[in-house]
Amino acid sequence: MSIAAAYNIWANQYDTNKNRTRDLDKISTIETLTKYDFTRVLELGCGTGKNTSWLLEKADEIIGLDFSEEMLLKAKAKINDKRVIFKRADLTENWDVKNNYVDLITASLTLEHIKDLHHIFNQAHLKLKKNGLFFISELHSFKQYAGSKARYETENGTQELEVYVHHISEYLDAAKSNGFKLIEIEEWFDDAVKKELPRLISFVFKK
């Protein structure tokens, strides 16, 4: 099943099923971005708009891109605000957004579905204003090595999605070779004592 088709089915339960990765991502997004100022945001793989509502507390304008019609329908049902535009788009193609336009780009739990990180960093660099920030929050590479991936339960069993393992060095190399500087890197754990593998890794890069 294609990734978009799998998300079209997942959309119905994405916001409500038990999902520690989704919930921790919300924490990593808010804790990281709360200390930055931003006005125009481009959300990559905005999904059902889980993070859009919080971003809207600080932003004047948000463009959410996603290729799943059903995930976008959920987002549109949840967020009806003139400052937000949700657009259907495949991130592996060129993004239909003005160059040098936004001051923050976010990608939460989306890049595990995208093979070529260079394309993403190349497009992000084009769309960001000078000094703009690129925030990434993804399933930690260690979790990926251990076999974790996006999945959900259906009546017919577990539906696993197509994913690509990204090493930490891949993010750093793709960022550097596309003109970004690393500002922050953080690992996010389920347990306060950090005994288990970190679930998420987040980065803030600056153009």
Ligand SMILES: C[S@@+](CC[C@H](N)C(=O)[O-])C[C@H]1O[C@@H](n2cnc3c(N)ncnc32)[C@H](O)[C@@H]1O
């Ligand atoms: C796990 S969901 C995350 C949604 C949201 N960012 C969140 O944190 O809840 C991943 C999203 O990325 C989208 N996605 C994956 N690959 C994509 C691509 N190539 N182009 C556009 N959207 C994509 C999926 O449709 C899905 O909505």
